[in-house]
Amino acid sequence: MKTSRLVAAASTLLLASAAQAQSSVTLYGIIDAGFNYVSNLKTGNGGHAFTLSDGPPQASRFGLKGAEDIGGGNKVIFTLENGFSVANGNLGQGGRMFGRLAWIGATGQSWGKLTMGRQYDPVVDYLYPLTSCGTYGGGYMCHPFDSDNIGNDFRTNNSVKYTSPTWNGLTFGTIYGFSNQAGGFKQNRSFSVGGSYANGPLYLAAAFEQLDNPGKNTDGAVSSTADAPFVAGRQRIYGAGGTYTIGSLKLAASWARTVLDGITSGPIVSSYLRLDNYEVNAAYTITPQLSLSGGYFFTNGKQASATGDLKPKWHEANLMLDYTLSKRTDVFAMGIFQKAAGDATFATIYAIGPTSTEAPGSARQTVVRLGIRHRF
Numbered sequence: 001m002k003t004s005r006l007v008a009a010a011s012t013l014l015l016a017s018a019a020q021a022q023s024s025v026t027l028y029g030i031i032d033a034g035f036n037y038v039s040n041l042k043t044g045n046g047g048h049a050f051t052l053s054d055g056p057p058q059a060s061r062f063g064l065k066g067a068e069d070i071g072g073g074n075k076v077i078f079t080l081e082n083g084f085s086v087a088n089g090n091l092g093q094g095g096r097m098f099g100r101l102a103w104i105g106a107t108g109q110s111w112g113k114l115t116m117g118r119q120y121d122p123v124v125d126y127l128y129p130l131t132s133c134g135t136y137g138g139g140y141m142c143h144p145f146d147s148d149n150i151g152n153d154f155r156t157n158n159s160v161k162y163t164s165p166t167w168n169g170l171t172f173g174t175i176y177g178f179s180n181q182a183g184g185f186k187q188n189r190s191f192s193v194g195g196s197y198a199n200g201p202l203y204l205a206a207a208f209e210q211l212d213n214p215g216k217n218t219d220g221a222v223s224s225t226a227d228a229p230f231v232a233g234r235q236r237i238y239g240a241g242g243t244y245t246i247g248s249l250k251l252a253a254s255w256a257r258t259v260l261d262g263i264t265s266g267p268i269v270s271s272y273l274r275l276d277n278y279e280v281n282a283a284y285t286i287t288p289q290l291s292l293s294g295g296y297f298f299t300n301g302k303q304a305s306a307t308g309d310l311k312p313k314w315h316e317a318n319l320m321l322d323y324t325l326s327k328r329t330d331v332f333a334m335g336i337f338q339k340a341a342g343d344a345t346f347a348t349i350y351a352i353g354p355t356s357t358e359a360p361g362s363a364r365q366t367v368v369r370l371g372i373r374h375r376f
Helices: 002-021 122-130 133-135
Strands: 024-039 047-053 061-071 075-082 102-109 112-119 156-163 170-177 189-199 201-212 232-248 249-261 274-286 290-301 312-324 329-342 364-375
Touching: 024 170, 047 290, 112 133, 122 133, 122 170, 122 189, 122 201, 122 249, 133 290, 189 364
Parallel strands: none
Antiparallel strands: 024 047, 024 061, 024 364, 061 075, 075 102, 102 112, 112 156, 156 170, 170 189, 189 201, 201 232, 232 249, 249 274, 274 290, 290 312, 312 329, 329 364
16 A cells, blocks of 8 residues: 555656656846947037947847747747846836847747747848847947847837748748727738748848838837837838858848838938948857957938938948857957948947937947956
């Protein structure tokens, strides 16, 4: 009798342990802090500044990832991710508790992933890996105003997202963000689709996104609270490009076009604005601990005005040296130079997103940053 009870108790413990092993919650994060030299600021006396700030190359964050195995190769999954400033402890993304990501869904090896909440769009998923902003450099290397969202300035609220499995290197994804407006289905909604193909050293990607009335309200797909760089009637984003790896060298090239109609608020207010961003960049692993990356982009714009079309242009070059101290910690140095040309009158390195406090005051701007980054 005692033996039977012991066997039953042991079986119960084993089953409980197995069930527990099928569920997991992981705490993760990044802390990125650095010292900046910034030239030509509009505020103050219009000169240079020395600052301590959070990110780039990556904004500080912490998050929770969870997964529960529900059988048949399927899992329930979730992610809650918070953004914050290590320089002053403030919350990011307009003071949201989980402003970077907040979603729940399910995934299966045979059918893909379906999630709901505040999420990244396919432009970020597929074009992000092509750019210096999206890979090694972060926000200071984003295209002007991050109008193409490759720098991930805005997330999509109220969204349902599907990502396919990978078939012979090919994958695709789509997202729809609801307006949540009674009688206003198109009042601040968004939809996007994208895909990629990977084959050995080659990676190709393309994406499209449309936002109807972005930023018109605070509870639509793209909120007017610290999300939408532009409040407009419509915003469309197209992009494509690829990368190719040759040993320790990774080369990348991309194009992204943003078209905005009826802009009522933002860094540029106009009835029409088109921005084409052309970029090339490269990353080279010198040693297992040391890497060197650099890139250049050219932005060619067309803007409607009362006196005729304007043609703003921007040139930016960047360079970054990164040294790994350990598996989780690295130190880095980066330099960025941007020049406004054509009808553009100001550079925009240090004006990240819609809530920048230090708008550039000159057609040229330089940023030099020294920092440390720790992942956990």
